[in-house]
Amino acid sequence: xxxxxxxxxxxxxxxxxxxxxxxxxxxxxxxxxxxxxxxxxxxxxxxxxxxxxxxxxxxxxxxxxxxxxxxxxxxxxxxxxxxxxxxxxxxxxxxxxxxxxxxxxxxxxxxxxxxxxxxxxxxxxxxxxxxxxxxxxxxxxxxxxxxxxxxxxxxxxxxxxxxxxxxxxxxxxxxxxxxxxxxxxxxxxxxxxxxxxxxxxxxxxxxxxxxxxxxxxxxxxxxxxxxxxxxxxxxxxxxxxxxxxxxxxxxxxxxxxxxxxxxxxxxxxxxxxxxxxxxxxxxxxxxxxxxxxx
Amino acid sequence: xxxxxxxxxxxxxxxxxxxxxxxxxxxxxxxxxxxxxxxxxxxxxxxxxxxxxxxxxxxxxxxxxxxxxxxxxxxxxxxxxxxxxxxxxxxxxxxxxxxxxxxxxxxxxxxxxxxxxxxxxxxxxxxxxxxxxxxxxxxxxxxxxxxxxxxxxxxxxxxxxxxxxxxxxxxxxxxxxxxxxxxxxxxxxx
Numbered sequence: 001x002x003x004x005x006x007x008x009x010x011x012x013x014x015x016x017x018x019x020x021x022x023x024x025x026x027x028x029x030x031x032x033x034x035x036x037x038x039x040x041x042x043x044x045x046x047x048x049x050x051x052x053x054x055x056x057x058x059x060x061x062x063x064x065x066x067x068x069x070x071x072x073x074x075x076x077x078x079x080x081x082x083x084x085x086x087x088x089x090x091x092x093x094x095x096x097x098x099x100x101x102x103x104x105x106x107x108x109x110x111x112x113x114x115x116x117x118x119x120x121x122x123x124x125x126x127x128x129x130x131x132x133x134x135x136x137x138x139x140x141x142x143x144x145x146x147x148x149x150x151x152x153x154x155x156x157x158x159x160x161x162x163x164x165x166x167x168x169x170x171x172x173x174x175x176x177x178x179x180x181x182x183x184x185x186x187x188x189x190x191x192x193x194x195x196x197x198x199x200x201x202x203x204x205x206x207x208x209x210x211x212x213x214x215x216x217x218x219x220x221x222x223x224x225x226x227x228x229x230x231x232x233x234x235x236x237x238x239x240x241x242x243x244x245x246x247x248x249x250x251x252x253x254x255x256x257x258x259x260x261x262x263x264x265x266x267x268x269x270x271x272x273x274x275x276x277x278x279x280x281x282x283x284x285x286x287x288x289x290x291x292x293x294x
Numbered sequence: 295x296x297x298x299x300x301x302x303x304x305x306x307x308x309x310x311x312x313x314x315x316x317x318x319x320x321x322x323x324x325x326x327x328x329x330x331x332x333x334x335x336x337x338x339x340x341x342x343x344x345x346x347x348x349x350x351x352x353x354x355x356x357x358x359x360x361x362x363x364x365x366x367x368x369x370x371x372x373x374x375x376x377x378x379x380x381x382x383x384x385x386x387x388x389x390x391x392x393x394x395x396x397x398x399x400x401x402x403x404x405x406x407x408x409x410x411x412x413x414x415x416x417x418x419x420x421x422x423x424x425x426x427x428x429x430x431x432x433x434x435x436x437x438x439x440x441x442x443x444x445x446x447x448x449x450x451x452x453x454x455x456x457x458x459x460x461x462x463x464x465x466x467x468x469x470x471x472x473x474x475x476x477x478x479x480x481x482x483x484x
Contacts, residue, residue, distance in 0.1 A: 002413045009410040012428045012467050016341045016374070019305040038350060040305060040343040075387060075401060076343050077429065099407035099429070122408050256304055256350060257326060 005122030010144035013077065013099065013124060014208040017041055017145075017231055021221065021252050022210070024048045024235040026066070028073035034238070037248030041077040041100070043233070044070040049106045049153030050236035050275065053287070059107045061089040067096055079126070084293050085111025087120070094123040100145070101125045103138075105292035106152045106235070115293065118142030128212065130163045130290055132170025136191035136199070137294070139207055146205060148229075149290040150213020153236050155277035157214040157223065159290060164211055164227045174200045213290070216241070216274045218254030218267050225258035242272030297481055300325040300334030302360075304350040306342020306375060310466035311474075318474040320481075328359035336369045336481035339376030341428070341464050344401065347375055348390035360392055369457035369484050370394070371477045377460035378431050385434050395458045396437035403432040403449075404462075415463070417444040417452060420472050425451070425463035432462055457484055 003009075020040030025031040031042050046062040047055065061082050071078045077099035082089035084103055089110075093101050103116050105128050118125040119142035127138035128149035135146045148167060150160030170189070174196065177185055182200055186193040198206055211224035212233035221232045232255050234248075241247045250267040257263045285291075297320040301311045304326070312322035315338070323334055331337065337360065339347070351357055364370055372380040378401055382393045385400040404411070404427055415425045418441075425446070433450035436442065444452035444461070451462040459480065465473035 002411050004409060004411045006412055008426055008467060009407075009412060009428060012426055012464060013407055013410065015307045015310065015467065016343070016428060018307065018309075018342075019303070020343060020346055035345060036349075038346045040346050076345060077407065094408065097406050097408065124407065252346070252350075253353070260326075 007144065010124035011207050014126070014145035017077070018208060019231055019256060021232045021234060021248075021255050022079065023238050023248060024233075025070060025239070028069050030239055030244070031070045031074045033245050034248055035074045035076050037245060038252035039076060039248065040231070041079055042070065042074060043079045043081065043102065043235075044098070045081065048236040048239060049289070050155070050240050051153075052106060053153040053289075061086070061093065061107070064092065064096055067093070067098060071097060081107055082116070083107040084109040085114050085116060087116045090116050090121060090125075094121055098123065103127050103143075105149060105289045109292050115141050118144075126210075128290075128293065129167065131166040132174070132199070133189035133191045134294070135167055135205060135209070136189060136195040139205070140192045140195055143207065145208050145210070147210040147212040147233055150211065151280055151283070152213045152289050153278075154214055154280065154283070155216040155237060155240070155275040156280055157216070157220045158280060160211050160214040160224060161227065163290075164224060164229060167205075167209065168228050171199055171204065175203045215251070216277065217271075218250045218264060221251045222254045222258040222264055225255055231255065236275055240275035247271050247274075296321045297336070297478055298323050298334050299478065299481060300331060300337045302337060302339045302347070302356070302376075304342075304347050304354075304356075306340040306347060307373075307464065307466055308340055311338050311340050314466050314471055314474040315478070318471045318478055320478045328355055331359055331363050334368070336371070336477065336484070337363060338477070339370065339372040339379055340466070341374035341376065344375035344378040345389050348379060351379070352390045357390065357392060361394065364394055364457065367457065367484055369459065369477070369480045371459040373461050373464055373466065374428065374430060377433075377462055380458060380460055395455050395460065396440050397453060397455075397460070398434040399431050400434045401431050402429050403434075404430045413446055415444045415446060415451070417473075419443065420476055423465070423470055423472065424468055425465075426467045427451075427463050430462045433460075
């Protein structure tokens with residue numbers, strides 16, 4: 001018997017991406033630069049998060065022409081973003097043959113109450129989270145991969161660190177609970193009991209967890225890996241910098257050898273100007289992307 | 295002393311292979327630099343992105359180091375991306391290869407992620423096995439001396455040539471240890 005779209009096949013691709021860097025790209029040329037630098041996958045977008053933030057207005061799924069051009073320009077997997085709750089954008093992305101859909105807070109949410117029922121799709125989904133409860137809610141909706149949200153388009157790692165620590169603290173806490181305390185824990189986490197129990201029993205998330213939202217330097221990438229990320233998403237950090245090809249390669253190397261300080265020092269040299277960062281307190285509350293979704 | 299099997303840890307499904315090696319009764323060793331190969335009696339090149347792993351292999355001088363490793367008579371098992379990297383030739387495209395095994399491999403031959411699948415295989419010397427194929431390559435052609443161990447729909451998906459073993463699918467993503475036990479046996483006999 002042959003089965004497609006199984007959970008094992010969906011989570012399996014994420015397992016293959018581990019230890020790698022997924023880069024936001026907006027053109028086939030950028031996709032080639034990312035692939036040549038050693039990216040394990042690319043995220044096809046019309047605009048990187050920093051430009052979405054600057055432009056304001058409603059941010060939607062990219063034009064299928066942009067996505068198709070990028071799909072045909074590289075051999076690594078291609079991801080694309082759909083708005084939170086916009087299951088028709090997701091249907092279109094599945095039709096286009098993208099390898100992973102990011103139900104993303106970088107775009108303007110289409111539904112303030114419901115995320116996409118990701119079990120309905122053969123293509124796997126990655127979703128953002130700020131803490132363990134949010135991660136488990138997304139997994140219960142069918143997400144086959146999780147990424148911490150950070151604050152996209154800022155080049156500021158502080159929120160990514162907060163969210164990764166929060167998820168990992170949640171896991172440590174659950175591990176230490178007695179079995180009869182898990183019911184109340186599920187209530188506190190606002191997550192389904194069966195997933196809470198799974199994390200308690202196994203001491204980890206049932207799917208891969210990458211870090212996203214704020215990585216701008218090789219040191220940022222290595223920091224997130226040392227804090228327990230399975231891999232790295234870099235959004236604006238590469239193509240908003242002065243020398244994208246060099247920086248992309250440096251971030252890939254730092255992600256592979258994230259504890260090797262000699263290598264980290266070497267690849268951090270002479271990278272040119274990084275993207276201009278934004279201090280989180282300078283962002284009006286209504287423009288915080290991480291607050292989108294629940 | 296337990297047999298020590300290295301897993302090339304540049305990127306990809308490293309910890310699943312380590313887990314399977316240890317469950318199957320050997321010791322797993324993460325290999326991040328070429329000099330670490332000296333400690334291992336066998337090597338697994340895991341699934342991941344073959345272009346990424348290939349580029350990093352060039353960057354850190356793993357191409358010659360792994361060829362030397364094999365020249366010393368030490369067996370190597372490649373899953374998915376690992377199978378691509380061990381091949382003499384790939385059908386389309388251009389990427390760094392170890393060019394050790396007399397097979398030609400087609401990358402992403404079964405299609406994109408929505409075509410990824412699970413299927414039942416019958417493997418020579420191992421038996422029936424549930425196989426997981428993810429954006430998987432296939433073996434386009436083989437030369438004399440290569441033994442085909444499994445086919446799916448008349449397509450070659452697993453093969454052995456002396457101390458080289460390759461599979462297009464991922465036994466490390468299932469609970470089944472038999473492929474790893476088979477490889478550990480290859481290493482012990484080498």
